[in-house]
Amino acid sequence: MSSGSIVSSTCARCRPVKPVSVAAYPRLRAVAFRVAQSIPVVIGVVVISFLLTRTLPGDPAAYFAGAAADEASIAEVRKALGLDKPLIQQFFIYVGDLMQGDLGQSISSGRPVATDLASRLPASLELTLTALILSCGIAIPLGILAATRPGSWVDHLCRVLVTAGVSLPTFFTGIVLIYVFYYLLGIAPSPLGRLDFIYLDPDRVTGFYLIDAALMGDWETWRGAAKQLILPAITLALFTLAPIARMTRAAMLTALSSDFIRTARAAGLSRGTILYGYAFRNALLPVVTTLGMVFSFTLGANVLVEKVFAWPGIGSYAVEALVVSDYAAVQGFVLAMALLFVALNLVIDLLYTAIDPRIGFSSK
Template identity: 35%
Template sequence: MATVATNRTGRPLAGSRGTSLRRYALTRLALVVPMILILLTLVFLLMRVAPGDPITASLGGHVPPAVVDEIKQDLGFDRPIYLQYRDYLWDIGRGDFGTTITDRRPVGDIIVENGTATLELTFFAMIVAIVVGVTFGLLAGRFRDTWIDSGSRLFGILIYATPVFFLGLMAQLFFGSYLGWLPTSDRASPITDATLELHTHIYTIDTLWNGDWEAFVDVVKHLILPAVTLGLVTAGVFIRLVRVNVIRTMKDDYIEAARARGIDERSVVYHHAFRNALVPVITVVGLTVALLLSGAVLTETTFNWPGIGKTLIVYLQNRDYAAVQGIIVVFALIVVLASLIIDFVNAYIDPRIRY
């Protein structure tokens, strides 16, 4: 192991810290290339192991054979598999994720139109998951072996084990049908949907951009139930993780030293133990992106949310393998990018990772 220059306190010097972080970042970037190549190859092969070919599977007997052959030739499915694979990698490298078979739409346009709805949903769901998970986890670790701890753990287990579609249906029934507080489906009311001037295709941003507060309130109301439903299911992961790390951190020597110096217990917990307990949580945030994207498929279907997950279900039902392939590739690239960003953040926060 390479030695690292340190100061009197044992911390790495600024120059060595920057060099090691740069070296770690370059190493992680180099590892991403084969990882993405493997993912792309697996997606390509899985879409072609089914009997027959994608064109016949999606169109079936609804069009004449001559038209099927023409579409095959147009999309390149009549070419040898190695040429299809070469063109597939080349197109993705240029940002072209293919064209759907059933409605001949570029997958890139679908990602822009429907992917932004999923991005908006998962972003606010992540906020809900972090706020609820970290709060309950901190309370459970701080008041270990009390009713607060037992209640928080029980809540975390139950909420994580509950199917997201069942929790969504119960939320629709109680807050929508019974109390009438919130809308139970769609991304906005028909009037807002028809009159909203789009800039980013993210409704909360576009309504603020336009200065339309009435539309903003309408969009937020439609967002609450699906975001809270998806976020609560994900919060179960954070509750357990934060609890375990708070308990472990409370036993460290520097916590005992802080107590021995007479520092207030609240400061010891919230300013010392809690901050260090959050370091592993940052790692899990990256992994949770995949969980949120998978949960978004069921959440969007339950709430009729016009996101990429609901669109994926439609193309799966139509057996449009070209569309499914393009959407799954985008999902995979998002997960890889999120993991890479989290690795960089972890390396910046915790020097032990990069040395």
């Protein structure tokens, strides 16, 4: 529908830039190349997600016709859902809609999938990002300290935290945190999702409550949203702490024992310069890689945390859609995740070049 105009307007905007960019901005060209590379991936995802949802056991028509439906009403529902058409035709209809930016209609929520995703993805992203910032804030310093003082109490603390983080399932940590901080101590707010019912949602700009509330200058709501965020974010942070801390420690150990650090020490550089200027910068590459993996993993896998804290995120949306064979919703979720990961990989690649200029895009 309107996508045609969007495409043409963006093209119109980039046309004067293009000749300049190719010549003068190798990084921009590299980004464009990267984006182009991801197109086959996205096409593959579209095809596979379509086929996979169709091979799911279960008949959405029978499900949505309700428990007391007879054959005739199931057939009516099947027709209404367009599931009576041959598979190949269904696929082309789906792709046609997709071209127009239409992800289809979710049967279970009765709303366009794009609307559902737009309301739920920010909730998951806000939670995941907060948890990751929190976990990086703890895990990276801890990893560095553990690496610089192997065998010390910091190292042991790191090991204990990491083991606990890995071995405690998130729903368990979540319930324990609720039990202690909400039920017993009464410090935490009611675990009722993103905002207690006495607040109104902030006006939607980004969908991130903290950002939207701040944009409105509504600090009361901001505080409300932040309070709701603390426990689930800690739960997820505990879970993501382990890989980041382990990777930081290992990468720092490798870096600290390498030749260039010995050279730097011999040259009499200060301890801080050696540690943060040379060792940490080199150790960052694997850490960033891990971070990317942890992020993508967490976003999809925090269903359990979402359930425990009544968080209206994308994970529980996908699971519910899957349970009722809501094809459009499942496909929309897979596609959104695929696009997100493509973007994420791009960001990580860009980060690589920023961290280590030796890794150029020119080499690929």
